[in-house]
Amino acid sequence: MSSAPILEVENLQIEFRTGRDTVHAVNGVSFQVESGETAAILGESGSGKSVTASAIMRLLQSPPAFVAGGSIRFKGQDILSLPISQWRDYCGREIAMVFQDALTSLNPVFSVGWQIAELFKAHGIAKGRDADNRAIELLERVGIPDPASRAKDYTHQFSGGMRQRVMIAMAIALGPDLLIADEPTTALDVTVQAQIMELLESLRQDSNMAMILITHDLSVVADVADNVAVMYAGRVVERGPVADVLGRPAHAYTLALLDSVPQARGKGSKLRPIVGSPPDLARIPKGCAFNPRCRFASDLCRNETPPIVEVTPGRTAECHHAEQVFNDG
Amino acid sequence: MTTAEQEALIIRRKTPWWSLLARDKFALAAALWLTLMFACFLLGPELFGKAATTLNLRARNLPPGSTEHGWLMFLGGDALGRSMLARLVVASRNTLTIALTAVFFAMIAGGFLGMIAGYVGRGIGHVIMRFADVLQSFPSLLLAVVVLYVLEPSVTNLIIVLAITRLPIYLRVTRAEVLEIRERVFVDAANALGGSRYHILRRHITPVVAPTLLTILTVDFSIIMLAESSLSFLGIGIQPPEITWGLMVAQGRNYLSQAWWLAFFPGLAIMLATLSGNILSNWLRVVSDPEQRWRLEKPRTGDE
Known part of the structure; x- marks a missing residue:
């Protein structure tokens, strides 16, 4: 199953240049999708997940959107350098979107x-x-x-x-060999949601198709995905196998996200919503983009961009306090 | 789904368009009137050509409503004693040929340029829009006068001039619609499933723009008839002995105080043609729109 990845996104940067500001919607996103797997991209509104999907399908209107750097390779072919008419031949036949x-x-x-x-x-x-x-x-x-x-x-x-x-x-x-599903169940109610996810999953297994599932719904991710990439302010802040990431997060944002999900059965513990709102992508804060809303934030977080830490093999987090979150979270 | 809903669905699928037309009184009347006009268009000059040019000086400015000079004089006689009815029927061919061809070409050319301006955008779009600006900033009558003095005032030249002066309206409306439609998600979806630009224009944009253009077309139809009549009045449009409704209105204007029917009946013909076209196109728009069609299909209830 794990031969060459079907899709590799490397250090992708996307900017929206409006008259006054440049909005950095995606700031160096990297991830891979192996053929036949389900990869989830998880993030709240405005985290850049849909823009990433549109960039892969080359649906972004330019201007105002510009790919400022990085590369997207589909089956080894750099798709951003392909003429659009050639890329359209791939669309539908080899890669499709819901x-x-x-x-x-x-x-x-x-x-x-x-x-x-x-x-x-x-x-x-x-x-x-x-x-x-x-x-x-x-x-x-x-x-x-x-x-x-x-x-x-x-x-x-x-x-x-x-x-x-x-x-x-x-x-x-x-x-197609790769299906991108951009929030396929967001507009539906829960029972229908489950049916649609089941349908997608069975279709995927029948034809051994890979799928990128873009969603803000943690339960959907936990249900169907193999790997997950958590996005915040245009960056992948944590990546790894679903069970590990959601079971024992290593990034303060993932942890906060899990804390803010209501439980359906019985009265759970008090919800802890993430205070504040996502940063203005034209003015991303210095240091870690999540620092103004993070309960672990220290001076280090406010001044320096966090490194990518390999928490366990195959799992990365972009957090100064990854160890601490991982151990006490 | 309940059985009642299923039944409604079956009825909906089976109702043919002519039965829908029969149910709508206004649309039916409009369709019948247009059919009559079309019959005049096809057969009029052959049947009444002679009667339309025969002078009968005893019937000069004969008021309508009497048949003592024969039933052809029922709508009265014109300033030279020619039958109004026969002239109206004969004039339908010239009038409809000019107006229909002109609006048709204006719509095709304007729609095509508008789609390019809206979909391809940028450079070529700007060139097309400035071209439309130039056309619109120039008084259309003046343009027509200049062109028709330079070229000779034939039917073909008249059609070309009228089509060009009406073109910017179609162009602008099409461009505006395309700009909106191209941002809709189904266009993105078509892109994501590998649709080419040409495919998207043809299959996703044109069908959505078309009803709007057809509606403008029916309104424009009357504007063109009147524009043609003012050109005739200036002596550079259709020249007597050829006749059009517009020319008849222009000629009848001199006698408005003594013989109102000279201008009234051709004016009425123009009005009815436009009105019928408008009603029918409105009906067609509803029938061809899958989301509106049920309004016409709804079974009539007794208390309505």
Whole structure:
């Protein structure tokens, strides 16, 4: 399973240059995705996780977004240097994406069956009836009941969960090797969330596809991911196998995140929300970006950027107090 | 899903467009009127060509409503005693040819340039927008006068001039819509699934812009008819003995105090043509919009 990684992101830096400020949305993100694994990117709103995903798919509008440094390699190919038209040939066939809100990601003026069939037509894989039949097969595969007649329906005639299934059907239509799911369950309620995650997971196992799951939902990560990268203010602050990272965090931010999750069963201990709000990415604080909100923060944190510490083999954290958090957390 | 909902769904899938048209009284009337106009367009000059040019000096400025000079004189006679009815029917061909072709070309050219300006953007977009600025800052009538004096005032030249002067409206509207639509998530999704630029323009942007353009087209239709009539009035549009509704309005204006019907009936024809076009295009917009179609499909209840 672990041959060459299918996706390598190295020291990726993305800036949004507006008139007055430069917003540093992503500041040196590195991670790898092995083929067949599920990697999660975890972080709160504005931590740069969706921007990273858009950068991988090359969906960022430039201007205002600029890749200021770093590289993204997909199957060994540096994708940022590819002409966009060549990269579009990869999209859909080898790498695909599921978006957060399926209602807006589907075209409202065509029936869903037509839209899926169009995917085959646009890639020159199937035509006419054949494409329509493949679309119906796909709808069946993602668990839409009565697919032949539902294929004639329009986006607004589907429920939220069904829409997301349609979106997933489109994403896996051409059998990609890597699927990026950008908050696929955020707009759905919990029971539907579980169904969608289960569907994604079973589809992934069937075709041995790798998946990047972008989410702010800790329970989803704990459920399905193999590895996780926790992002804060445009940096990966902690990386490692899911069970280890969430079981025994080594970064103060991960720990704080775990403390702020409510428990569903019974009355748990008092929640400890993270005080303050994420930093203005045009003015990232000196030192560790998390220091104004961190209960471990010391003078060292306020002045010096933390080094990357290898806590245990295969696990890194970017924290001056990694040892302390790891041991007493 | 309940059975009632399922039934509604089945009805919805099976209702054909003509049965929807039959249910909407206004849309039906509009469609019938346009069909009648189209029949005049096809057959009018052949059937009434002679009657439209025959002078009958005893019927000069004959008021409408009498049939003592034959039923062709029912709508009255013009200043030279020609049948108003026959002239209206015959004029429909020139009028519709000029107005329809002009709006059609204005829409195609404006829509195309607008899409390039909105989607390709930057350099070429700026060039196109400044071109639109130039066209709009120049009084359209003046432009038409200059062009038609230099070239001869033929039907083709008239169509070209009218199309060019109306083009900026389509261009600007298309560009504005494209700028908005290209930011929608389904365009990103199409990109992420490997759609080419051409594919996205054709399959995702054009179908969303098209209804707006069609609505402008029906309004523009009447503006073009009137523009054509003012050109005719200045003597550089359609020249007698050819006739158009606009020219008939222009000629009838001289007699407004003595014989109002000379300008009124062609004016009414222009108004009804525009109104029908407008009603029908509105209906078409609702029918072709999957999210609105149910409004027309809803079964009628007795107490409505």
